[in-house]
Amino acid sequence: MLGLSRKDTTLLLIVLALVVLAPFLLNPFPEDSELARFNAGYPDLMQRFVIFGIFAMGFNILFGLTGYLSFGHAAFLGVGSYAGVWMMKLLTVNVVPAIIASVAVAGVFSLLIGYICLRRSGIYFSILTLAFAQMSFALAYSVLTPITAGETGLQLSLNDPRILGSSAVDGTIPATNFFGIAMRDGFEWAVGGWKFTFNFGYYLCAVIMLIAFYISIRIFRSPFGAMLRAVKSNQQRMNYTGINPKPYTLAAFVISGMYAGLAGGLMVAVDPLAGADRMFWTASGEVVLMTILGGAGTLVGPLLGAGVIKYFENIFSRLNEADLNQMFSGLPDGLQSAMVTVAQMFVGDGWLLTLGVMFMAVVIFLPGGIVEGGQRVAGWFRRKSGTEKSGKAAPAASAAE
Amino acid sequence: MGILKVRNLNKNFGGLKALNEINLDVEEGTVHAIIGPNGAGKSTLLNTFVGRLVPDTGEVNFDDQPLLNRQPYEINQMGVCRVFQTPEIFGELSLLDNVMIPTFAKRDGSFVLNGWGRMDRETDVNDQAEHVLEDVGLADQRNELANSLSRGDKRRLELAMCLVQAPRLLLLDEPTAGMSRADTNNTIDLLKRIGERGITKIVIEHDMHVVFSLAEKISVMAQGAVIVEGAPDEIKGDPKVQEAYLGGAHL
Ligand SMILES: Nc1ncnc2c1ncn2[C@@H]1O[C@H](COP(=O)(O)OP(=O)(O)OP(=O)(O)O)[C@@H](O)[C@H]1O
Ligand SMILES: [Mg+2]
Numbered sequence: 001m002l003g004l005s006r007k008d009t010t011l012l013l014i015v016l017a018l019v020v021l022a023p024f025l026l027n028p029f030p031e032d033s034e035l036a037r038f039n040a041g042y043p044d045l046m047q048r049f050v051i052f053g054i055f056a057m058g059f060n061i062l063f064g065l066t067g068y069l070s071f072g073h074a075a076f077l078g079v080g081s082y083a084g085v086w087m088m089k090l091l092t093v094n095v096v097p098a099i100i101a102s103v104a105v106a107g108v109f110s111l112l113i114g115y116i117c118l119r120r121s122g123i124y125f126s127i128l129t130l131a132f133a134q135m136s137f138a139l140a141y142s143v144l145t146p147i148t149a150g151e152t153g154l155q156l157s158l159n160d161p162r163i164l165g166s167s168a169v170d171g172t173i174p175a176t177n178f179f180g181i182a183m184r185d186g187f188e189w190a191v192g193g194w195k196f197t198f199n200f201g202y203y204l205c206a207v208i209m210l211i212a213f214y215i216s217i218r219i220f221r222s223p224f225g226a227m228l229r230a231v232k233s234n235q236q237r238m239n240y241t242g243i244n245p246k247p248y249t250l251a252a253f254v255i256s257g258m259y260a261g262l263a264g265g266l267m268v269a270v271d272p273l274a275g276a277d278r279m280f281w282t283a284s285g286e287v288v289l290m291t292i293l294g295g296a297g298t299l300v301g302p303l304l305g306a307g308v309i310k311y312f313e314n315i316f317s318r319l320n321e322a323d324l325n326q327m328f329s330g331l332p333d334g335l336q337s338a339m340v341t342v343a344q345m346f347v348g349d350g351w352l353l354t355l356g357v358m359f360m361a362v363v364i365f366l367p368g369g370i371v372e373g374g375q376r377v378a379g380w381f382r383r384k385s386g387t388e389k390s391g392k393a394a395p396a397a398s399a400a401e
Numbered sequence: 402m403g404i405l406k407v408r409n410l411n412k413n414f415g416g417l418k419a420l421n422e423i424n425l426d427v428e429e430g431t432v433h434a435i436i437g438p439n440g441a442g443k444s445t446l447l448n449t450f451v452g453r454l455v456p457d458t459g460e461v462n463f464d465d466q467p468l469l470n471r472q473p474y475e476i477n478q479m480g481v482c483r484v485f486q487t488p489e490i491f492g493e494l495s496l497l498d499n500v501m502i503p504t505f506a507k508r509d510g511s512f513v514l515n516g517w518g519r520m521d522r523e524t525d526v527n528d529q530a531e532h533v534l535e536d537v538g539l540a541d542q543r544n545e546l547a548n549s550l551s552r553g554d555k556r557r558l559e560l561a562m563c564l565v566q567a568p569r570l571l572l573l574d575e576p577t578a579g580m581s582r583a584d585t586n587n588t589i590d591l592l593k594r595i596g597e598r599g600i601t602k603i604v605i606e607h608d609m610h611v612v613f614s615l616a617e618k619i620s621v622m623a624q625g626a627v628i629v630e631g632a633p634d635e636i637k638g639d640p641k642v643q644e645a646y647l648g649g650a651h652l
Contacts (some may be wrong), residue, residue, distance in 0.1 A: 003519065223505055223523060224516035226494070230502050233491040240451060240489065241562060242477035242506035251514055 008217050011299065015213060019206045022046055023196045030193030037323060040311055043186065043199035044270075048310050050202070050209040051266045056290040056302030057209075057216050058259020062252045063288070064297035065225060067232035069126045071284050072113070072133030076257040078140065078279035080106040080264025082147065085154045085274045092165035093156070093174045095183065095204070095269035099262065106261020107254055114253035118246065121235075133284055140276035153275035176272050178204055183270045201270040208266065212259060213303070219255070220299060228252050260287075289355070293362055295369030304370045312351050312358075319347035404429040404570060404601050405450070410459030412445060412625075419445045420456060421625035427570075427618075432592075432602045434612045437622035438645060443605045444486055446622070447572050451483050452476045463570065474511045480569035482562075484576055486605075488555035490562070492548035496539055499547050500530035500561050507566040533565040537591060553580035557588065564595060571595075573604045577611050589614050613637075621645060 001009040018025065027041030040046070059073050080102035087098040117128040140148040148154055158168045166174060175182040183201035190196075219225050227248045230238050238245045268274050277283070286309065294305025324340045324347065331339060346354045366372045407425035411418075419442045427433045435443050448454035450461055452473040461468040468476055482503075491499045504526045509515070521527070534540040537557040542550070547558060556576060563571055576592070577585040585608065592602065592615055606612045612619065612633075619636045621629045623645040629636060636642055 003517075005519075005521070219516050221520060222516045222518050223501075223520060223526075224514060224518075226498055226502060226520055227505075229494055229498075230491050233493045234489060237489040237491060237562075238502070239473040240477055240483055240485075241503045242474050242482075242511060242566070243502070244472070244474045244511040247512045247514075251516075 002214065004214075004217060005221070008221065008299075012210070012214060012217065015300065015303070016210055019050065019210060022049070022202075022206070023198050027194060027196055031195050032193060034326065037319065038315060040315060041197060043184075043197055043202050045310065045314050046199070046202045047205050047266075047270050048314070049307050050205045051263050051270075052287075052290065052306035052310055053303040054209050054212050054266070055260055055263035056287050056294070056306040057212060058256040058263070059287045060256075060291050060296060060298075060302040061216060061219060061228070061259070062256035063291055064302075065220075065228035065232060066249050066252050068118070068121065068249060068253070069288070070117075070129040070253070070256075071126045071281065071288070072117075072129035072131075072136075073256065073260050073287055074281070074283035075113070075133035075136040075279045076106040076110050076260035077264040077267075077283070078136065078274070078276065079109045080261030081268045081274035081278060082140075082154055082264075083261070084265040084268040085156070085272055086147075088156055088162075088176065088268070088272055089160040090163065092162055093176045093272075094165065095176050095178055095265075097164075098176075098269055099208070099265040102261045102265025102268075103258050104261075106264065107258040110254050110257020110260075111250070114250050114257065118249055118253060130281060130284070133279060134281055137276055137279040137281075140279060148274070148276060150276070153273050155273045176269055205266050205270065208262070212262065213299075217299060224248070224251070289359055293359060293369055295371030298369065298371040301369050301371040308358075308370070309355065312355055316347050316351035316354055317349065323347075403427065404464060405603075406460075406462045407446075408460040408462075410446070410449060410456050410461065412442075412449065412454065412456045418625045420449070420459075423459070423625075423627055425620060425627065427601060427603060429601050430599050431617045432596060432604060432615045434604045434606060434616035434619045435622060436606060436609075436612055436619060441622040442625040443622055444574055445625075447483060447574055447603070447605070450476070450572060451481060474506075477506070477566075477568075478511055481572065482566055482568035482570075483572040484556065484559045484563055484574060486574040486578070488552065488559050490547045490555055490559055492546065494547060495544050496534060496547055496550075496558060497527075497530055497543040499558055500533055500565050501526050503562045504529050504565050529565055533561045536564065536594075537561045538587060551579075553577075553584050556580065557584070560588070560591075567598070567600070569601060571600050571602045573602060573606075575605055575607065577606065577608055585611065 004012065023041050023046070026046065027039045029035040029039050055077060059070070063069055083105035084098035084102040087101045091097050113129070113132050117125055117132065120128060141150055156173045158173060160167055168174070175184060177183060181200050183204070184199070186197060186199035188195055188197050227243065231245045231249055235245045264278070290305035290309050291302045292305070293308060294303065295301025321340065321344060324343050325336070328336045328339045344350065362369055403426045405425070405427040407423055410420050410423040412420040423446060435446070437443055445454065449456045450468060452468070452471050455469060463479060463481060466479065491502065498520070501520065501523070508526065531540060531543065534543055537560055539554065539558060539561065547555065550558060556579060560576060577588050580588060589611055596602070604612070604615060616633055619631065619633055620627050621636060621642050628645060629639050629641050
């Protein structure tokens with residue numbers, strides 16, 4: 001289907017199903033239950049899952065395939081969101097021009113930065129990208145404040161021209177929309193104790209993520225993808241075999257920059273505010289973590305990594321002592337307070353510790369990330385259930401490669 | 402006709418004269434062997450042909466076009482391919498991909514943005530690659546990773562990567578080192594067969610069995626200079642060669 005092999009089509013359909021059903025899958029616990037705090041089916045969180053999924057997926061095309069580790073990709077995301085907000089200030093709050101501009105501007109910006117940084121490889125490349133991103137961050141806060149609005153962040157206002165739309169509707173700033181359907185629109189569905197939220201903004205992001213995922217699969221399976229793997233494997237041999245590795249690497253850099261720009265554009269499409277902090281080096285580091293955690297060089301790894309990190313960032317960081325006391329209330333007193341003390345280190349502000357421990361465990365025990373973990377588990381099952389059914393577990397696992 | 406002409410080539414590494422006034426003429430369609438003791442400068446000489454090393458002075462012309470100061474990929478695109486002394490392959494890629502990549506390079510040039518095609522649907526390239534893998538006897542391992550091969554097999558893979566490009570000049574730096582006797586003989590046969598396709602070859606070898614099975618002309622190098630040059634029969638008896646090889650143990 002769509003020029004994909006059967007294995008890849010299956011993978012795409014699985015991701016499609018997960019994304020469509022996310023409002024159910026992420027809200028498995030009834031509203032008033034103890035465990036409801038682990039639900040993640042909120043519009044803004046679901047949007048973040050797919051948007052950061054796009055960001056990590058693009059990063060993976062550069063890092064996973066060519067091995068070039070950029071520490072500055074958040075700059076492209078930031079530039080993308082500024083471009084997006086400007087479109088919504090100047091043209092219209094329809095998100096389509098904003099998203100297109102985000103991708104285009106980030107593409108041009110990454111062409112420029114990639115051209116310079118790719119003169120070096122290895123650690124020097126990483127440092128150069130980091131330096132560029134930090135420079136962009138600093139510029140956004142200083143000389144570029146007329147464009148970026150500095151610390152306040154760039155946002156829509158009633159005085160914006162919006163020549164293709166209207167500056168104000170009923171005295172307020174019009175809502176960002178997709179040909180009239182507002183991003184924040186949606187509906188809720190309550191069944192039994194459960195409440196599921198279906199948000200239009202999420203579904204728009206999800207559709208775009210699926211398209212981005214499809215493109216990523218095509219790239220992975222293409223001769224271009226093979227060339228990118230060859231860059232990672234042996235640039236010498238490439239050169240002596242008649243191939244110039246530079247334009248291939250630059251193309252990968254620009255594509256991943258455009259994915260980052262797309263992520264930035266979608267962020268402002270659902271919440272039209274762009275701040276320089278999105279370009280800070282920690283944001284660049286986060287996408288590295290997502291990709292490695294999920295499995296660098298695999299198709300679904302970055303999506304999984306983005307999901308896991310965003311989940312922990314938003315759910316674990318919200319737990320507090322009272323929550324923990326309640327969770328462990330079944331235990332004897334002494335044990336309860338001991339458990340709470342220990343667990344407390346890992347929640348709230350301590351969620352970064354959880355992330356750190358998880359990341360170290362993955363790097364040490366599962367260099368191929370969550371995807372490798374999944375493959376190993378699938379491997380066990382295959383061995384247990386004998387060779388007859390082996391065809392069943394294998395495709396999903398190896399399709400992720 | 403001379404396909405490769407080397408004139409007065411010099412290269413110093415610090416005080417070491419690695420190449421000393423080298424002159425070399427390689428005739429089109431022949432097998433030209435370069436022999437000499439370790440450290441004689443044989444690999445260094447090849448390095449100047451493929452753009453890995455820029456000599457201090459001198460000229461290298463391939464097909465009457467200068468080779469010096471070109472990028473390695475340009476030189477390959479001109480029709481020169483090299484098999485290295487230590488195998489240079491794509492270790493993390495399958496054997497088939499290893500051979501398909503040079504095939505793309507031959508077909509598409511040094512850069513083409515083919516991000517929408519599919520490796521498994523590039524039937525022409527696939528077929529060519531499979532065919533060459535069969536030639537070198539690695540077809541059964543086509544889906545294995547190149548890193549999993551033995552040293553001798555890696556060298557055969559690298560040879561396949563060059564052969565699939567049908568180069569005009571093939572540079573072989575010790576193509577049989579690390580191979581068993583049987584594999585060495587297979588490789589000799591293979592090189593003879595491709596000789597029939599008119600590919601000019603420069604072979605560096607320590608194994609005299611290989612040299613005398615293949616070479617039509619031999620240049621003997623010692624301490625950066627070509628000391629003797631001639632047909633295999635002339636070389637065999639030459640006292641200077643015996644001396645360079647410390648009493649002729651190798652011969
Ligand atoms: N890049 C370099 N820098 C410094 N010295 C070098 C360099 N390359 C080669 N040499 C020196 O030049 C001399 C010739 O080396 P070369 O590798 O060409 O020898 P060779 O004839 O290929 O020997 P072998 O049969 O062992 O492969 C050696 O003394 C080597 O140490
Ligand atoms: Mg050598």
